[in-house]
Structure formats: structure tokens, C-alpha cells
Amino acid sequence: MEAATHDPVLILGGGLMGLALAHQLARQGTPVLVLSRRRSEAAGFVAAGMLAPHAEGLRGPLLALGQASLARIPAWVAQIEADSGLACGLRPCGIVVPFHSAAERDAYATAAWGQPLDRAALKAEIPGIGPAWQAGLLFPQDGQIDNRRGLMRALERACVGLGVTFQEGCEVLALEQDADGALAAVRLRTAEGEARRLTSRRAVLCCGAWSARLLPQLPIVPVKGQMLSLQGPRQALRRVLFGPGTYLVPREDGLLVVGATSEADAGFDDGLTPAGQRQLQAGLAALLPEASQWPPMERWWGFRPCTPDEGPLLGEGPLPGLWLGCGHHRNGVLLAAITADLLGAGLSGRLDAASQARLDQFGWQRF
Numbered sequence: 001m002e003a004a005t006h007d008p009v010l011i012l013g014g015g016l017m018g019l020a021l022a023h024q025l026a027r028q029g030t031p032v033l034v035l036s037r038r039r040s041e042a043a044g045f046v047a048a049g050m051l052a053p054h055a056e057g058l059r060g061p062l063l064a065l066g067q068a069s070l071a072r073i074p075a076w077v078a079q080i081e082a083d084s085g086l087a088c089g090l091r092p093c094g095i096v097v098p099f100h101s102a103a104e105r106d107a108y109a110t111a112a113w114g115q116p117l118d119r120a121a122l123k124a125e126i127p128g129i130g131p132a133w134q135a136g137l138l139f140p141q142d143g144q145i146d147n148r149r150g151l152m153r154a155l156e157r158a159c160v161g162l163g164v165t166f167q168e169g170c171e172v173l174a175l176e177q178d179a180d181g182a183l184a185a186v187r188l189r190t191a192e193g194e195a196r197r198l199t200s201r202r203a204v205l206c207c208g209a210w211s212a213r214l215l216p217q218l219p220i221v222p223v224k225g226q227m228l229s230l231q232g233p234r235q236a237l238r239r240v241l242f243g244p245g246t247y248l249v250p251r252e253d254g255l256l257v258v259g260a261t262s263e264a265d266a267g268f269d270d271g272l273t274p275a276g277q278r279q280l281q282a283g284l285a286a287l288l289p290e291a292s293q294w295p296p297m298e299r300w301w302g303f304r305p306c307t308p309d310e311g312p313l314l315g316e317g318p319l320p321g322l323w324l325g326c327g328h329h330r331n332g333v334l335l336a337a338i339t340a341d342l343l344g345a346g347l348s349g350r351l352d353a354a355s356q357a358r359l360d361q362f363g364w365q366r367f
């Protein structure tokens with residue numbers, strides 16, 4: 001049955017995907033209600049904000065999706081900044097991937113998209129880089145955005161300004177289906193502990209690593225990442241440095257974000273661990289020895305939503321009326337723009353053939 005157009009679309013999850021899609025739908029004039037449990041846990045708040053389809057060495061359809069999103073990001077960010085009046089901290093600063101040898105460099109999955117660097121050129125790009133690194137790839141098209149201090153706040157402000165409504169602190173407990181199996185209602189517990197039922201024929205699951213709690217048939221598991229930050233001098237590092245197991249993301253004001261562990265066995269275990277933090281510190285010392293002396297600022301952790309092929313789940317879900325925007329694993333910040341575009345078009349029935357084909361590549365039925 002066609003949804004009544006005045007019914008709000010329910011966005012389940014108030015993280016980056018939920019906010020990006022809410023913003024997109026609100027701009028299209030669609031009423032939106034965002035239901036969120038604890039926004040501070042969302043991967044959008046804990047990620048490093050790299051825009052790195054090439055540096056991450058993505059392949060196949062996921063690389064193409066990442067490249068398409070990267071191309072959309074300047075206009076997407078400009079719209080969010082215009083709607084919110086806040087800066088998002090987009091920095092098209094390029095990313096350098098260092099290697100121990102030229103052979104290792106040339107075998108990298110995305111080598112064809114990068115500029116090869118020898119040791120001298122690598123040192124010119126990254127003054128102070130550790131002695132172990134003999135070669136590199138520069139991806140000038142990759143970059144970063146200050147997701148924690150800029151993008152998330154700006155998106156939230158933009159959504160509020162466009163009339164998106166939010167219900168915070170509530171936990172979605174179950175989805176109800178009608179006699180035909182389509183989405184009929186969402187049952188939740190409010191922040192005050194009251195049970196509520198919202199009738200709804202259109203909802204989007206954007207619950208990140210927690211998505212399979214609501215729909216156990218979705219193959220999404222948490223992959224924990226621990227991080228830290230340091231205060232460096234402004235301009236000490238001009239480009240993101242993306243080493244194996246550790247990366248360094250320099251913000252405009254010299255804050256250096258250091259990520260990240262990748263702990264598939266940790267489940268939803270909260271907290272920092274000595275081993276995880278030591279791994280980051282060792283990675284930092286190997287990549288940029290002088291940065292080990294910079295003052296520590298913060299340490300934190302989060303959970304990436306990972307699928308078996310590490311690509312997202314996009315498009316219509318297992319029950320009619322429920323859409324999916326989850327499972328973005330290491331690439332959520334990068335893929336937020338294209339996710340909002342594709343799902344915004346899908347929910348309003350305006351998908352062209354190319355966008356439908358793209359959604360089909362990332363449908364949940366592929367597993």
C-alpha cells in the first residue's frame with residue numbers, strides 16, 4: 001500500500017547516516033522523525049573522518065561507491081553549512097600511504113589512482129616520517145572532515161532548522177508487520193521507560209553496529225576501534241598519513257587524531273585496553289616519531305558496523321516499507337553523502353536506473 005505522504009518517515013538511529021538521510025528528506029519536503037538511543041555512541045562521533053576510498057585500498061563496487069560519494073562531498077557539505085550556519089571542517093588535504101618497499105607500494109589495490117613516492121619524495125610530503133618507510137602513494141583526491149567537532153553538530157543543526165523532529169533516549173524494541181508482511185508500526189521504550197507504539201509504513205534502519213539487534217537476519221557485527229588524540233603544532237603534518245594499522249589525521253588547529261584498532265573479537269566490550277592503546281602509540285612512534293612527544297588530549301572507542309564483504313546494506317530491507325542504511329564499516333563518513341542521495345531518492349520514488357543499479361549492488365540479499 002502507498003504510504004500517506006503526511007506520515008513522517010521514521011529514521012531508526014540518530015548517528016551520521018540517520019542525520020544525513022533526515023537532512024536529505026527534509027530538504028525534499030518529507031516529514032521526518034529521528035528516533036535515537038544514545039547519539040554519543042554513534043560511529044559518526046567516534047570516527048576519524050577520513051574521506052579515503054583510495055587510501056583505504058577499496059576495490060570493485062565499494063571503490064566506485066566511495067569515489068561517487070567523494071565527488072558529492074563538497075556540494076553536500078556546502079549545503080549542510082548553508083543550512084546550519086556552521087563549518088564542517090572539510091579539508092581536501094590529500095592522504096599519503098607509506099610502504100616498506102616500492103614493490104609493496106606497486107602492489108597496493110589502488111596504486112593506479114595514486115602518485116608514487118620514493119623515500120625522498122615521501123620525506124618532502126611528510127617531514128619527520130619514520131625511517132622504516134621507503135616508499136609511498138599520495139592520493140591528493142582523498143581528504144578528511146572534522147566529524148566530531150564539525151559535521152555531526154552542523155548536520156543536527158541543519159535538520160532542526162528544516163523541521164526534523166527528534167526523540168532522544170528511546171530504544172526501538174521491535175517492528176510490527178501487517179497481514180501482508182509490510183511494516184505497520186514500531187514499538188519502542190521512551191527515555192522515561194514508557195512503552196510506545198508508533199504506526200508507520202516507512203522507516204529506515206540506521207542503527208550502525210546495533211542494526212542486527214532489531215533484524216537478526218542482517219549480517220552486521222561490531223568491530224571495535226580505539227583511538228586517541230594529541231595536540232601538535234599547526235601545520236606540523238599537512239596530509240593524512242595512513243599507515244598499516246595506524247593512521248594520523250591532522251585537523252586544521254593541529255589536533256592529531258590517531259586511529260585505530262580493529263578488534264573483531266571484542267564484540268560490544270566497552271572501554272579502552274592497555275594493548276589497544278599501546279598498539280596506537282607504537283604505530284604513532286613508527287610513523288611520526290616526534291609526535292610521540294606531543295601532549296595527549298583524549299582517548300575513546302567505538303564500534304564499526306561490519307558486513308561479510310565490508311560493504312554497506314542499502315535499499316529496501318526484508319519487509320516492505322523498511323529501508324536499510326547501515327553496515328558502512330570503515331567508510332561511514334565517506335559514504336554518508338551517497339547514502340543520503342540514494343536512500344532519499346528511493347524513499348521518494350525518484351530513483352533513476354543508475355541509482356537503482358547501485359542500490360542493487362548493496363542489497364541485503366547478496367549474503
Ligand code: GLY
Nearest residue numbers: 225259260330331
Ligand atoms: N576508516 C578508518 C577506520 O575505520 O578506522
